[in-house]
Amino acid sequence: MAKMSRLRGKIIERETTQEAVADRMGIDRSTFYRKMKKGGNPFTVEDVQKIAEILALTSTEVMKIFFDM
Secondary structure (H helix, E strand, O other): OOOHHHHHHHHHHOOOOHHHHHHHHOOOHHHHHHHHOOOOOOOOHHHHHHHHHHHOOOHHHHHHHHOOO
16 A cells, blocks of 8 residues: 555655646646545556656655555
């Protein structure tokens, strides 16, 4: 299960917003919000790859946020 608090922290740390990330991913903002919500739709592997690129996440950060490592 993804750790949304960590993802939110990275979004803020990169001085951007959830809206901007959704827009850059090419998905509707409401879809992004649902994926961020606890118990919401999970992020796909493609979503994770896009988020990692947008936020310049390291592989370690990706593992900690999305794969409980």
